[in-house]
Amino acid sequence: MKKKVVVALGHRALGTTLPEQKVAVKKTAVSIADLVEEGYQVVITHSNGPQVGMIHTAMNEFSTNHPDYTASPMSVCSAMSQGYIGYDLQNAIREELIGRGIYRSVCTVITQVTVDPYDEAFYTPTKIVGRIMNAEDAAAERKKGNYVVEVPGQGFRRVVASPNPVDIVEVDAIRTLTDAGHIVIACGGGGIPVLQQNNHLKGASGVIEKDLTAGKLAEQIDADELIILTSVEKVCLNHGKEDEEELDNISVEQAKQYMDEGHFGIYNMLPKFQASVGFIEKKEGRSALITSFDTLKDALKGKTGTVIE
Ligand SMILES: Nc1ncnc2c1ncn2[C@@H]1O[C@H](COP(=O)(O)OP(=O)(O)O)[C@@H](O)[C@H]1O
Numbered sequence: 001m002k003k004k005v006v007v008a009l010g011h012r013a014l015g016t017t018l019p020e021q022k023v024a025v026k027k028t029a030v031s032i033a034d035l036v037e038e039g040y041q042v043v044i045t046h047s048n049g050p051q052v053g054m055i056h057t058a059m060n061e062f063s064t065n066h067p068d069y070t071a072s073p074m075s076v077c078s079a080m081s082q083g084y085i086g087y088d089l090q091n092a093i094r095e096e097l098i099g100r101g102i103y104r105s106v107c108t109v110i111t112q113v114t115v116d117p118y119d120e121a122f123y124t125p126t127k128i129v130g131r132i133m134n135a136e137d138a139a140a141e142r143k144k145g146n147y148v149v150e151v152p153g154q155g156f157r158r159v160v161a162s163p164n165p166v167d168i169v170e171v172d173a174i175r176t177l178t179d180a181g182h183i184v185i186a187c188g189g190g191g192i193p194v195l196q197q198n199n200h201l202k203g204a205s206g207v208i209e210k211d212l213t214a215g216k217l218a219e220q221i222d223a224d225e226l227i228i229l230t231s232v233e234k235v236c237l238n239h240g241k242e243d244e245e246e247l248d249n250i251s252v253e254q255a256k257q258y259m260d261e262g263h264f265g266i267y268n269m270l271p272k273f274q275a276s277v278g279f280i281e282k283k284e285g286r287s288a289l290i291t292s293f294d295t296l297k298d299a300l301k302g303k304t305g306t307v308i309e
Pocket residue numbers: 009010011012047229230231232234235236237238239263264265267268269
């Protein structure tokens with residue numbers, strides 16, 4: 001039986017601007033096609049922080065001067081980001097597969113994810129979206145009523161709430177398409193956060209952490225493996241310090257211990273570990289791989305990457 005994998009793509013797999021994205025997805029498509037060629041059933045999910053911030057600014061700034069164009073809430077901007085990132089990804093993957101003589105349909109499912117209206121995250125925005133700003137732009141952003149933080153080594157960044165994913169609304173469609181052999185892109189940008197109000201799903205203002213949703217997606221479609229493609233070949237202990245140590249194969253217990261010891265930052269590696277551990281713990285035989293998309297091929301042969309099992 002084919003191995004079912006959920007692949008979570010980080011910033012580097014997409015770039016930030018439209019031209020960058022066109023170039024980046026071509027490289028990403030090579031890794032995805034490698035997986036397909038190896039016989040994996042692939043479901044893809046991806047980041048959207050820079051993109052959703054850009055869309056929100058574009059949609060809302062223009063609407064203040066042009067009353068015929070109405071403002072778009074963050075949930076609608078999330079849906080737009082899923083659409084245009086999915087569009088570029090599915091075409092790049094399709095093209096790469098056809099080049100290898102593989103004819104498979106690739107589709108994007110606009111996906112909603114329910115969140116808890118009482119999630120504490122709504123009170124403390126932490127999710128970075130949009131571009132890097134200077135002090136002047138940051139002040140202008142704050143004037144609009146948005147939250148801005150200074151990130152050491154980067155500059156000023158806009159932050160929004162990042163509630164935890166509870167349930168993937170379109171999961172049955174994603175599972176059915178995957179099991180029928182299609183390559184599916186779903187839950188982009190962590191999914192569009194929605195609040196369940198009887199039969200109605202109301203868009204929530206926030207951006208869900210894509211790694212956490214990737215773990216939930218892997219769990220809900222009963223995947224065998226979660227692959228998180230980021231910008232580093234392996235995860236390290238004591239990252240950036242003199243005694244930095246690369247992690248190869250570790251157990252869930254070790255992963256939990258390293259999380260408790262504070263080795264991983266809340267904005268980068270911690271959600272990847274939380275997602276991996278949550279997914280693996282629910283069923284025996286599951287594993288997670290964290291590596292860069294340049295090194296995926298070697299990592300699949302066990303030559304590199306950080307594996308949790
Ligand atoms: N413990 C760690 N091991 C390896 N990389 C780390 C670690 N902590 C932080 N990082 C940094 O995290 C970054 C990847 O996180 P991020 O950019 O949020 O991921 P994504 O690829 O999902 O967009 C890497 O560029 C790396 O420098």
